[in-house]
Amino acid sequence: MSFKVMMVFGTRPEAIKMAPLARVLRQWPGIELNICSTGQHLEMLKQVLDSFELTVDENLQVMTQGQSLNGLSEQLLINLDKSYERLHPDIVLVHGDTTTSFIAALAAFYRHLPIGHVEAGLRTGNLRAPWPEEANRRLTAVIADLHFPPTRHAQDNLLREGVPLENIEITGNTVIDALMWMRTHQQEIQWHPAANSALSVLDDNRRMVLITGHRRENFGEGFRNICQALADLALRYPDVQFVYPVHLNPRVQSAVYDVLSDKPNIYLIAPQNYQHFVWLMGRAHIILTDSGGIQEEAPAIGKPLLVLREVTERPSVLEGGTVLLVGTDTTKIVKEASQLLDDEATYKRMSRVHSPYGDGHASERIAKRLCTWLSAHSASSTV
Structure with a gap:
């Protein structure tokens, strides 16, 4: 059985952290991955994708000059709704705390599409700092079906907010995957700037x-x-x-x-x-x-x-x-x-090495849990 996974991101940081997961999912048996870029950081996104040797399947290019967050949200809702209607993915993956992430999750929720939240559970406890990111990630958590926190701290935040433990998988942070892959890749090709x-x-x-x-x-x-x-x-x-x-x-x-x-x-x-x-x-x-x-x-x-x-x-x-x-x-x-x-x-x-955010294999953990969840979800929906 094959599952359609749609990954949505729009900023450079999202792209960096989702790129190693995209590389894993592109090779994962039973996964058909569709990468959707909203183009929130259009020029910088291309740099990231080129660095990780990735291409997007759909580029919405929703940004306009002088655009407000409300204007961006409006365009995201309209364009993502059309994409979801056309592709009807089995799950939508979003990352972290950007406006793209929250609106992509909201648009999926309105279409009864399952949502997976990568880098879930980060909190400052202050809705104004960072702004609007703290609100974005909290609101995304309310409607997500699967939560992938990087640490036990982040898991504890989700549990305090009422997220069931069975919907949570601590994975480490995919940014460590990205960092380790890039440093190894540079050594392999003897890259120099x-x-x-x-x-x-x-x-x-x-x-x-x-x-x-x-x-x-x-x-x-x-x-x-x-x-x-x-x-x-x-x-x-x-x-x-x-x-x-x-x-x-x-x-x-x-x-x-x-x-x-x-x-x-x-x-x-x-x-x-x-x-x-x-x-x-x-x-x-x-x-x-x-x-x-x-x-x-x-x-x-x-x-x-x-x-x-x-x-x-x-x-x-x-x-x-x-x-x-x-x-x-x-x-x-x-x-x-x-x-x-x-x-x-x-x-x-x-200056000593300290890495509480994982061992560089967060993407594999996410992919494994994702496939397990999709298989179980598909089986229960056909009963």
Whole structure:
């Protein structure tokens, strides 16, 4: 018996985390996989898919310039409903906490289609942080049929919310699958970033700080504070290279280039494909980010991480002592980054490998449980 599985994603982080699962499902007996991209991060999505040697079956391209979240949600509901009506999948897989994820789940629920939620159960307890992600993942959990939390922490969150244990499978996080596959793949093909002009200017003999930032809750004062901290650090450490792949969101670009474009040791580069970004993480001395996925990736390769957020839905990384929440306070960012750059004992303590998010086989666990559930679901529906 063959089952039709539809995977829906729209942003770069979703694509990175769903790509290893897609590669597994494409080879899994009895699974017919359809990958639907909503195009929420259209240019950056192509980079990810190319890096993982994947193609999509359907590209909705729902984004328009200046689009609000309500406008995006409207287009997602309309277009995904048409896709579901045409394909009628046996289950729809969504990831995490984006607007694409929640609306894809909602559209499936309205058509009585089962929903599988990858990276389920992450919580901060604050609907405004991160915004709108915390609401998106909580709402998705209410209507999902299968939940794939990465850790026991995440499972406990689901159980407290009333999700039956039999509907939950702890799998680890697929981002570790993605990270390990890409690092192995780079070694196998003896890949080197020299052909990338943005990376070829970096000096191997100088320390490098890698930065990413794009959270909506940091727009405005938060981003200005972060950029000022980076400017202060660049002035304090002229021998250190600060590399910032700048997100394509116009509000991010404006804030970053206004403050940092004239700093000689700050390299503002275009968003990198995942292959190049994994190289940058491996090359970095420390990493500063407001991303969710990098909180899982950096500790897995032993990179000290300062998180530019007030709260995290990933408490397991804090327990390992390799990640520190610094928020968007300029003084605190400069203080903690300086400590890592100046104090060898602090750096050594935070640079050990700590990977609470799995062993790189989360995708196989998801595929196995998915097939078991689909077989049981199909048998019960024919009785």
